[in-house]
Amino acid sequence: MERGIFMALAKKPVTGMKDILPEEMQIRDYVINVIKDTYRSFGFTPVDTPYMEHIENLCSKQGGENEKLIFKVLKRGEKLKLESAECEADLVDMGLRYDLTLPLARFYANHANSLPSPFKALQIGNVFRADRPQRGRYRQFTQCDIDILGEPTNLSEIELILATTTTLGKLGFRGFEIRINARGMLKAMAVYSGFPEDSYESIFITLDKMDKIGLDGVAKELEENGFAKESVQKYLELFRAAEDEKDSIRAIEKLSEQLDGFLDDAVRQDLLEIINSVEQTKAADFQMVFDPTLVRGMGYYTGTIFEIAIPEFGGSCGGGGRYDKMIGNFTGNDVPACGFSIGFERIILLLMEQKFQIPSQPQKTAYLIEKNYPAEKLCDIIKKAQEARKEGQQILVVRMNKNKKFQKEKLAAEGYDSFEEFYNRSE
C-alpha cells in the first residue's frame, strides 16, 4: 500500500449512532431473551415490519414531534428528478421508522384477516430519530413493544401491565411504580376548571412538564399562556387534593366525586378495575400509582395511559396506553388498540451501570495454541474442543500471542475462567 496516496475510510460510526461492544451486547441479548420468553408466556406473538415506511404514512400526524426527526431515504433511479425538484418532498418516497406503533397499525390493517382477534403482538426492533446527539441518547435505538389489537375492555391494560412488570421483575428490578391516568380524566379536570375547549392540548403540554417545573411552575406557565387565573387556581386545587391522598384508590374516588358531572363514570371504573386487578395478580415487587399529572406526549392516545417509574432512574422507563383511532386511519374502521413499550435502552443503561452479571452462563474455556504447532496435531485439539462443545461448554480455540499474559487478561474480561495451553514440544 502506498502511504503517500492512502485515503483512510472513516473508522467512527455515523453521528449519533454507536457500535455495540461484546460486554453490552451480551447483556442486550440476555435481556431480549427474558423479554421474549416472558411476553410469550402471556400469549404475545412476535411479528416484524420493515425498517422503512412510506413517507406519507410517517408524516401523517400520528407521530407528533417525532415527525420532525425522520431520516428520509432518497428516491432511486428514474424516480429521482433532481433538476425539477423544488423541495425535500420531491426527493424522497420512504423514511426510516421513528417508532413501532405506526408500522404495527399498518401491519394489522394489512393482515387482520389472517390474524386471530384479538391479536397480541410483540415487536422488537430498531427505530431512528434524528435527535440532537447527547449522552446516552442515540439516533438508532431498540424498542420492545407489546400491543393488544381488537380488545375494547381493560383486560388489555391489565395483561399489558402484568406482562411488562413480570419482565422487569425477572430482570431484577424491585420497588418500582406503574403510574396510571386516563385521557378522560385529564379532559374532565380541564373542563371542570373552565378552560376553553380548544386549549386542552396546549394545557396538557404544560402539565406534562410537572416533574421538571413543579405545580407552581405549571401554574405560572398556564397564566403566562393567557389562561384565566380563576381556571388555573381551580385546576391547581384538584392536583393538590389528589397529591394529599396517598392511596390511589381513594384518590381516584375523591377526585371523581369532585368531578361529578364532568367525568364519565366508565373512566373512574376502568382505572379502579385495572389497579385492583393488577395489584391482586402481580408477579413482581411494584406498586400501581394513580397520577393525575401523567400526560404522555403522543396525540394518538384515546384512553388509559401509563408509565414505568424506576427509582434508580430519573424519568420514565417505558410507557404506553390506549389508541383506539389509529388503525382506522388505514382502513376507515376503528379497531380498539392498547400498547406498552418497555424502555429497552434505559434498562440496558441501568444494568450496565449496576455491573449486571448474566445468570447461568456456560463454562468458558480458552485453548491457547503455540504459533508453530503442526497442522497434523492441531486436529486433536479441535476434536477435544468439539467434544466439550457437544456437552454445552463454550470453547475458544486460538493461537497463543507473544504476550500471553495480556491475551489471558483480555479473555478473562470476556468471561473465560479456564485456560488450556498447547505447546509443540520437540520429542
Next chain:
Amino acid sequence: MERGIFMALAKKPVTGMKDILPEEMQIRDYVINVIKDTYRSFGFTPVDTPYMEHIENLCSKQGGENEKLIFKVLKRGEKLKLESAECEADLVDMGLRYDLTLPLARFYANHANSLPSPFKALQIGNVFRADRPQRGRYRQFTQCDIDILGEPTNLSEIELILATTTTLGKLGFRGFEIRINARGMLKAMAVYSGFPEDSYESIFITLDKMDKIGLDGVAKELEENGFAKESVQKYLELFRAAEDEKDSIRAIEKLSEQLDGFLDDAVRQDLLEIINSVEQTKAADFQMVFDPTLVRGMGYYTGTIFEIAIPEFGGSCGGGGRYDKMIGNFTGNDVPACGFSIGFERIILLLMEQKFQIPSQPQKTAYLIEKNYPAEKLCDIIKKAQEARKEGQQILVVRMNKNKKFQKEKLAAEGYDSFEEFYNRSE
C-alpha cells in the same frame, strides 16, 4: 370520522420489503437462537453496528455490485442545500448498509484496542439492497455473519466451517456440501492457461456463471470476450481433469501437479489441511468438496473461499472467505480476516417449505372469557393464568368471540392445543 374526506394511509409495506407474520417469525426466532447458541459455543462474541454508514465508506469499492444498490439517506437541516445541489452526492451523507462485512471492518478498526486478538465476532442484523424485487428476494433481509479477525492461519477457516456446519446440522440439514477453493488456485489456473494478467477478474466473472451456463458456455463466453482459443482450451482441460477426479484430496494433488511452477504450495497445503481437519472433526452430516470453479463474486477476497450447497436448494446457501486487506483500508495496517455468512433467508424459506416444527415448545392454553364476564370475577381467571405462567406454560387470556369455533381454529393454527372457557352463569 367523515368518510367523504377520509384519505386512507398505505396498508402495504414499501416496495420489495415485507411484513413478517407470526408463523414465519416464530421459526426465525428459533433459528436465530440455534445460530447464537452454537456460535457462542465456538467462542464467537456478539457485536452490533449501526444500520447506517458514512456514504464514503459504502462507496469505497469494497462492495462490488452492491454499491449500485445503496439506499441513500437525505442530509438534514442546514446541511441540505437543495438549490446548489448538482448531483445525488450533494444530497446525501449516509446510506443503509448493504452487508455486515464492511461495517465489521470499520468496527474492528475503531475498537481493536479493547478487543481480544484474535477476535471472533458474531453479527446478526438486517441489510438493505435496492435490488429489482422478485419472488423470495427482498430489499431488506437478515444476515448472520461470523468472522475471525487477527488470525493468519487456516485455523480460522476450520473453525468457521465447523461452527456453520454444526449450526446447519442442529437445524436438521443433512447431506449438504461445503465447496471450497482459493483465490490463489483461481489465479494459478489463469496464469497457467496464458491469459493476460489484467484480465483475471473478467475471466472469473465468466467462470462464476459455470452453474448456469456449464463448461461449454464458459468457453464460448471467454472466446466471445476475445481471449485466445488456445488459452481457453488449456483452461477448460484443467477443469475437465478436476471434474473427473471425484475425491477432493486427490483432485487438489493432481491439479497442483499440473500447475507446478504456477501455484504457490501454501495454497495447496492450506486447502488440504482445511479439508482434512474439518472432515476429521465435523459434527454434522456433510462433505467438504474442492471446487475449482468456485469464484464468489466479492473482489475483496484474498485467500480461501467457500460456499454452502444444500441439495434441496439450487444455488448457494451462504458462503465466505478470507479478506486480509479490508481492515487496512481503515487503518493503513492490514489485519488478517476471514468470515462466513450463513444464508439466513434461504434457510428460513427452506424450513417454511418443509413445514418445520419447532421442537420443545411450551404448552399453550387459551382462556376464552365470555364478553359480559364481571370485572370482580375476572381477577380469579387472571390469577389462575399467572400461576400457570410461573410454571412455564403459555397462557393467552382473551374475550370469547361471537364465532367461537372460528376463533378457536385461528388459535389452533397459532399452536394453542388446549382451551378453557369461562361463562358468567347467573347463580
